[in-house]
Amino acid sequence: MIIKRYIVNSMNEAMTRIRYELGKDAVIISQRKIRKPGFIGFFSKKIIEVTAAVENVKKNDDYMTDSIEAIKKAVEKEGFAFNKSSEFKNEKTDIKMEVKEDKSNLELIKEMQEMKNLISDMISKTSEKTQTKSELEIKLENSDLNEKVIKSICNGIKSVEEEVNEIDKAKLVIENMVKISKIKMEGAVVLVGPTGVGKTTTIAKLAGRLSLIEKKKVGLITIDTYRIGAVEQLKTYADIMNIPFRIVFTLNDMEAAIESMSDCDVILIDTTGRNSKNSMQISELRAFVEKVNTENIHLVLSCTTKNSDLDSIIQGYSILNFNNIIITKLDETTTYGSILNILEAAKKPLSFITTGQNVPDDIKFISASEVSSLILGEDSIC
Numbered sequence: 001m002i003i004k005r006y007i008v009n010s011m012n013e014a015m016t017r018i019r020y021e022l023g024k025d026a027v028i029i030s031q032r033k034i035r036k037p038g039f040i041g042f043f044s045k046k047i048i049e050v051t052a053a054v055e056n057v058k059k060n061d062d063y064m065t066d067s068i069e070a071i072k073k074a075v076e077k078e079g080f081a082f083n084k085s086s087e088f089k090n091e092k093t094d095i096k097m098e099v100k101e102d103k104s105n106l107e108l109i110k111e112m113q114e115m116k117n118l119i120s121d122m123i124s125k126t127s128e129k130t131q132t133k134s135e136l137e138i139k140l141e142n143s144d145l146n147e148k149v150i151k152s153i154c155n156g157i158k159s160v161e162e163e164v165n166e167i168d169k170a171k172l173v174i175e176n177m178v179k180i181s182k183i184k185m186e187g188a189v190v191l192v193g194p195t196g197v198g199k200t201t202t203i204a205k206l207a208g209r210l211s212l213i214e215k216k217k218v219g220l221i222t223i224d225t226y227r228i229g230a231v232e233q234l235k236t237y238a239d240i241m242n243i244p245f246r247i248v249f250t251l252n253d254m255e256a257a258i259e260s261m262s263d264c265d266v267i268l269i270d271t272t273g274r275n276s277k278n279s280m281q282i283s284e285l286r287a288f289v290e291k292v293n294t295e296n297i298h299l300v301l302s303c304t305t306k307n308s309d310l311d312s313i314i315q316g317y318s319i320l321n322f323n324n325i326i327i328t329k330l331d332e333t334t335t336y337g338s339i340l341n342i343l344e345a346a347k348k349p350l351s352f353i354t355t356g357q358n359v360p361d362d363i364k365f366i367s368a369s370e371v372s373s374l375i376l377g378e379d380s381i382c
């Protein structure tokens with residue numbers, strides 16, 4: 001037991017010092033008012049003498065050192081980045097300075113203990129997770145499939161009867177999940193989707209393929225009048241390919257433009273990228289699309305679209321009744337989970353993928369089995 005006597009001006013001061021020096025388990029044994037010793041003390045204000053005792057003292061510094069050491073050990077054990085002892089020394093010095101300046105030691109100790117618990121919690125959760133992950137789960141996660149899709153694949157595997165390994169089972173399940181569009185490129189074909197995903201470029205690629213390779217009579221219409229550059233871009237392609245091109249400003253223009261191309265096998269219609277969160281803009285576009293009166297509407301999405309934005313984009317465009325999906329910019333990624341993320345979110349079949357900026361070359365049909373191989377990392381686009 002340690003017994004200590006304090007001469008203080010107030011009980012507040014006594015409590016602070018006792019808590020600091022002896023810790024929260026200390027007890028006050030006695031307190032009395034006294035005068036400072038000597039002649040001067042006789043005229044001065046009374047001061048207080050407090051005696052306190054504690055069973056087993058652990059200094060605050062020791063708590064801190066323990067916490068830091070524990071964190072350090074836990075972190076070093078897991079091989080985290082900050083395992084340089086110098087960084088810990090600095091951290092310790094910083095903490096001490098802070099203590100001197102303003103923060104209550106007890107608060108600090110509490111925070112350190114909480115941090116310690118948090119880190120060990122994190123470590124145990126991470127190691128639990130990695131221990132139970134199979135080779136397949138790692139493959140699926142590495143391909144950037146979202147959690148929901150991974151779950152569907154894992155559930156699907158359970159009902160595969162073929163006597164093959166887990167990865168081959170997943171391949172079959174993915175193949176089954178990927179629906180490929182059977183729609184023919186004839187009549188009016190409309191492309192819709194957010195700005196910058198590659199609609200105009202894709203229209204040019206399709207126009208090139210259909211007219212130059214398949215020798216079809218193709219017409220081009222654009223209602224992308226918002227961006228001057230976009231109209232110019234498509235007009236240039238139409239001129240090079242020598243195919244009719246019309247710009248549409250009003251609903252009546254649309255009718256007239258389609259009428260003027262009635263001798264074409266395919267009329268490709270480019271649209272403005274609309275903000276899917278702005279229902280006014282989408283409704284405006286819907287009126288144009290309805291005028292076209294076609295069942296050949298493709299929602300164009302880039303594989304680089306954030307997973308978290310997919311649902312709201314698809315939801316926003318759903319009033320246009322798109323019935324196919326085109327996925328662009330697959331050359332810009334090395335993981336292909338986004339294909340299935342998009343198809344699962346849209347619940348519509350895939351018509352084309354695009355794989356670069358070259359017109360007309362960088363557009364492809366792809367089979368479900370090719371998509372499956374890409375997702376499982378057995379193949380790549382470029």
Ligand SMILES: Nc1nc2c(ncn2[C@@H]2O[C@H](COP(=O)(O)OP(=O)(O)O)[C@@H](O)[C@H]2O)c(=O)[nH]1
Nearest residue numbers: 195196197198199200201328329354355356357
């Ligand atoms: N890397 C890559 N870029 C593409 C692809 N398709 C289009 N782009 C580029 O994406 C940008 C926007 O394309 P654009 O057709 O104007 O998009 P829109 O706003 O949807 O009509 C342009 O720089 C295109 O060259 C693709 O498949 N891969």
Ligand SMILES: [Mg+2]
Nearest residue numbers: 199200224230
């Ligand atoms: Mg465009």
